[in-house]
Amino acid sequence: MTKSNLRSAAAGIxxxxxxxxxxxxxxxxxxxxxxxxxxxxxxxxxxxxxLEVYINERGLISMSEEEYExxxxxxxxxxxxxxxxxxxxxxxxxxxETDSDNNDANDKAEAEDEGEDQSSGDExxxxxxxxxxxxxxxxxxxxxxxxxxxxxxGADFRQYIEDNDLVMSIKAGQYMLDSxxxxxxIADKIT
Numbered sequence: 001m002t003k004s005n006l007r008s009a010a011a012g013i014x015x016x017x018x019x020x021x022x023x024x025x026x027x028x029x030x031x032x033x034x035x036x037x038x039x040x041x042x043x044x045x046x047x048x049x050x051l052e053v054y055i056n057e058r059g060l061i062s063m064s065e066e067e068y069e070x071x072x073x074x075x076x077x078x079x080x081x082x083x084x085x086x087x088x089x090x091x092x093x094x095x096x097e098t099d100s101d102n103n104d105a106n107d108k109a110e111a112e113d114e115g116e117d118q119s120s121g122d123e124x125x126x127x128x129x130x131x132x133x134x135x136x137x138x139x140x141x142x143x144x145x146x147x148x149x150x151x152x153x154g155a156d157f158r159q160y161i162e163d164n165d166l167v168m169s170i171k172a173g174q175y176m177l178d179s180x181x182x183x184x185x186i187a188d189k190i191t
Contacts, residue, residue: 074135081133085144088129096126126150126179132190134172138162141170145186150179157183166191 046054055062063071109172128148132141136184138161151157161167162181169191175185 011077073134074133078135079135080132081131087129088150091168092127092129124179128177130175130177130190132170132172132175136172137172138167141190145177150181150186151183157186160184160187 024154036049054060112167126149128150129147130141130144138158139154142151142157145151145157161170164187166187171191173190175189177189
């Protein structure tokens with residue numbers, strides 16, 4: 001390339017830059033970014049309806065901060081109540097073991113004194129110190145009662161509570177229950 005050709009090329013580039021620069025500076029850059037697939041810098045404003053549709057489509061749940069904090073408090077209280085129940089169960093099992101050991105020793109002594117063989121035909125009465133936390137369902141209570149052998153079938157208890165419209169009447173608190181009580185008596189005590 002000669003000097004004159006090089007100067008001509010440089011002059012052409014300079015002229016093209018001078019002509020195209022104003023278009024580049026004064027056109028809307030946001031539309032170029034959108035057409036090129038770029039993101040817009042302005043935040044998107046959603047209406048409450050659009051947000052509700054978004055939440056419902058994805059199966060999400062929305063709640064206020066107060067509701068969330070109240071739910072966390074309930075969960076904390078429920079955890080504490082479960083710890084109390086576990087401790088009380090352990091105490092009850094230990095007490096039951098010592099009672100059964102004492103009863104066996106007393107039964108043997110009485111049988112030896114009377115000179116007859118006596119079998120324990122009495123049904124064992126199970127006791128439960130039930131702690132009902134706020135928001136506990138009748139199903140959860142039925143499971144506890146069934147596991148503690150106070151009732152034979154938790155479904156019967158749940159059915160009794162539902163048939164007598166006592167679901168919303170269950171009170172949080174602490175109750176001493178035993179297996180000699182009927183489902184109706186247990187329901188009366190906790191409502």
